[in-house]
Amino acid sequence: MFKEIRKINVMVFKTKQQIVDKLVQDWGYRKEQFYNSTTNKSVERFWTYNRTLQYLYKLERDYVKTEHGKKHKVLS
Numbered sequence: 001m002f003k004e005i006r007k008i009n010v011m012v013f014k015t016k017q018q019i020v021d022k023l024v025q026d027w028g029y030r031k032e033q034f035y036n037s038t039t040n041k042s043v044e045r046f047w048t049y050n051r052t053l054q055y056l057y058k059l060e061r062d063y064v065k066t067e068h069g070k071k072h073k074v075l076s
Contacts, residue, residue: 016049019056027059027071 013019016034023029034052036044063071 013053016047016052019049019052023052023056023059027065 011022013022020029020031020034023034024031034043034047036042059071063073065071
């Protein structure tokens with residue numbers, strides 16, 4: 001009858017590097033996915049500070065991690 005409201009911990013990040021470190025630590029991403037590599041020069045331009053932060057918030061809001069580190073969409 002009542003929807004479960006998930007509380008999101010709002011964290012303050014000063015740099016994009018802090019956000020990427022959180023994504024690596026908590027969600028299993030690699031740093032290379034958010035920065036340029038020798039073969040792909042457009043990644044860093046796409047993953048701005050704000051876009052990276054909003055992506056982290058979306059993961060925490062809409063997904064849940066399993067004990068094996070996989071992420072699954074929350075059914076509401």
